[in-house]
Every structure is written in structure tokens, then in C-alpha cells.
Amino acid sequence: MIEYIKGEIVELSPTRMVMECAGIGYELNISLSTYSAFNGKPEGRIYVYEVIREDAHLLFGFATKEERELFLLLTSVSGVGPNTARMILSSIPPVELVQVIASNNENVLKSVKGIGLKTAQRILVDLKNKVKLTGVATEPRGIPSEDIQEEAIAALLMLGFQKAASQKVVATICKNSPTLPVEQVIKSALRML
Template structure:
């Protein structure tokens, strides 16, 4: 198996990057090829997964080990192939996806293309409890902060703040104070959160 490729980013395409390794060009399919834009014509390190079937061989690439690990786990779920796994990775933070699985958030999971209710339940059944251990220390704090917000009111408030354009970092910063609020009313929590965000 090809675990990673270190070489020059020769070109970037809509769904792939071409890596030049001592004169050999490797086409690597990526969820977000343009994350390597700043490394064009420079040396880069790309984590890879060598997907082999009877009729095809494809190299899939990832910027870090967490993305690669999640991709491999998703391939183990019935109903999700490489394209579906890449579609998920292209539109979500790894920590946020893991948190959604841990809190069994069907609504979040079905927001991805090709993921219906049946597949979402299969993802939860197959992966719950198996993803947090694979995360690096860099990703774990984000994930654990979201998982701790088990109250429905708090979870809904988080989603509303994201919809309003606030970043995960901004939301995490005020979570300790929101958890101390003696209410599960989503509207009240949002009002309190907005007040805290304005002050910060």
C-alpha cells in the first residue's frame, strides 16, 4: 500500500493533484485539491490511500492523517463508496463529523449528498464509539467540545450560531458560559450567546 507521497505539486485540477516524484507523475484524487494551492510547484507531503479493485486502481489523497482515517472508516460502512466518502470530507470538518456520529445526529448526516436516513443510521451503527480514538490531539478538543453539548437546546443553539456565520472557534470560546446557563430554551441560549459574542 502507498501510505503517502512526497514530491512536487506539479498541477492542480478540479478533483485531483498531480505530484511529481523524481520525474514520475502521480494523479491523486482529493476531496479539496485546492488546499494544496499554496504549495504549487513546491515540495509537499500528501497522505494517500491506495484503492484497489479488480477493475480499477486509484490513489486518494488527504492533507492530514485524520482525513485519511475518516475516509478509511467511511469505506467500511455499507452504502458508502469512495465518491461518497470524498463528498463528506469535502464539506465538513473531521471533528464536527465525528461529533455528529457520537450524538447520533441523523439530520446532520443526511445533509450530505447520497446519504439518506438508512445510510445515516448505518454510519451511526457502524462508527459510533470508533472514531474519537483515531483523532489526533489537534482535532480532539474541537470534537469533545461539541460532544459535551448533549442538551438539545444547546446543540440547536450551536447550529443556529453556525448558520449565522460564527466560526467553530468563536462558538467554542463561549460554550463554558452557555453550559452554566440554567435553561435548555434554544432562543434564550442564542440571545445569551449573541451577547457574549458581541462582547468578545
Template sequence: MFAFLEGSLAHSSPSLLYMNVHGVGYEVNITLQTYAKIQHLEKCRLYTHLQVREDAWVLYGFADEEERATFRQLLNISGVGAATARIILSSLTTDELERAVSGEDSKALERVKGIGAKTAQRIILELKGKLQKRAGASATSPAVHNTTQEDALIALVNLGIARSMAEAAIKKLGDISSLSVEDIIKQALRAL
């Protein structure tokens, strides 16, 4: 619903901030990693994730898109809710989490409050390879802009296609470097 918020910080603490966006105050839950990046700023942009629950709408904010994407990946894991995902990303940077997952270092995850051996193994199993792809993509492209392939993937997922199916359909296309986002989407839809 909200891709990002940009405004002045009315109040900030290591876990929560109030952001004034054109006279509207948003209460945003943040990680320690995000707090470290924005604590000395008066104005900033936070990439957001809105969680709608039966009893509340909770807004989470992240200093960069990579952290938000990792948060969303964690939410897809059984037994990992928003509070646990936020604790993980407060305890480990996205790079440290990627190294723990790729190195199958369950002990690093178990050191995070609330993460037991089974949950650590489940996180490693579910995220293996997923974080590496994003880290590799961000190393070759600017952090601010998605690649054409990433834009197409996001569009397909927003159309209601499962991420794994969308990724497989894009892979079937072969060399897509000369295609526009629209062409990739059209061809991927045909390949499904």
C-alpha cells in the same frame, strides 16, 4: 501499498491533483478539505490510500493521517464507497463528522449529497465511539507520531488480525505504558 507521497504539485484542482515524485507523476484524488490545506503549496506530503478495483487502481490523498483514517473507517461501512466517503469528507471536516456521529445528528449527514436517512443512521451506528477514540488519542499525543499502542494496533491489523480483535487483545493487557511496541504485539498475540 503507498503510505504517503511527497513531491511537487504539477497540477491541482479541488478534487484531483498531479504530484511529481522524482519524475513520476501520480494522479491523486483529494477532498476539498485537503485542497484547502495544500492549494497554495508548491511541495507537500499526502497520506495515501490505494483502491484496487477490477478496472482501475485509484489513489486517494489526504493532507493529514486523521483524514485518511476517517476515510478508511467510512469505507468499512456497507453502502459507503470511496466516492461517497470522499464527498462526506469534502462536505464535513473530520471534527464535524465526529461531532455529528457522537451527537447522533443524522440530519447533518443527510445534508451531504448522496446520503439518505438510512445511510446516515448506518454511518452513525458504525462509527459511534471509533472516531472519538482517535480524536482523544490525537489530543494527547503529537499528530506526527503514533503512540506505542497505536503502532502495535496497526502492526496487528497488518498481520491480518481483525481490528476489533486486536483492540480487545491490547485492552486485556492492562497497563502497557512501560512496554515497547514489540512487547505489546507479542503479548497481544498470546492473548488472542
């Protein structure tokens, strides 16, 4: 198993990263929290979880070991796969997610696309005694960009949302809050879609 990859960040979008290490480019599926941690950096170290299926070998990347641990805990819940776990971590920052689980707040989990009442309750029941209120700390940081709307729409499309709905929501968010960084635009859009 791969523990982490350290190298040059060749490509970075809110849902995907390509990191080059020893001449090999690794494509990693990432959350918005991880995107925020690496945004603007030329290189770094990303913690990895590998998913091997019949039809694909996928790498999921995380800025911290704590975020990876939350991802693994989420995927241990019946009905929560890697993409759903990534969607949860993109919608709710790791620090907040730990508090949501510890406080048994199913409404916040239900606000994530693809999470219904039963899945939210299952996550809370299964993980209540497994999460720790300390140790998970990632703060999002945004940088100004001329293409925030396009980048946000592209990220939403990669997460499975329809183009027309994504464009409408992103346009509304950017009109109301033009100074928001792309990760905040995407988080707001995830709550509205």
C-alpha cells in the same frame, strides 16, 4: 501499500491533485479539506490510500493521517464507497465530522449528496464507538482567485452534479458572498444541490 508521497505539486483542483515524485506524476483524488491544506503550496507530503478494482487503480490523497483514518472508517460502512466517503469529507470537515458522529447527528450526514436516512443511520451506528473526539484537526484556508466560479463548477461536475444546476447554484453563492474562497463556494453548493 503506499503510505505517503512527497514531492512537487504539479496540478491542484478541488477534487484532484497531481504530485510529481522521482519523475513520476501521481494522480490523487482529494477532498476539499485536503485541497485547502495544499492550496498555494509548491510541494508537500500527502498520505495515500490505494483502491484497486478490476477496471481501475485509484489513489486517494489526504492532508493528514486522521483524515485518511476517517476515510477508511467511512468506507468500512456498508453502502459507503470511496467516492461517497470523499463527498462526505468534502462536505463536512474532518473535525466537524467527528463531532457529528459522536453527537449522533443524522441530519448533517443526510445533507450530503447521496446519503439518505438509512445510510446516515448506518454510519452513526457503525462508527459511534470508533471515532475519537481528539486528534483530527484541519483548518481550511482559501486564497483569492479570478476563476473561483469556473473552478467550483468544474469540481461539482467531477463530483457528479449536472452542469446547469451547478452553474446556477455557484452563481447565486458568488453573487451573495463574492469574497468566499473556492472551497467554501463548493461546500455551500454541495449543501444546496
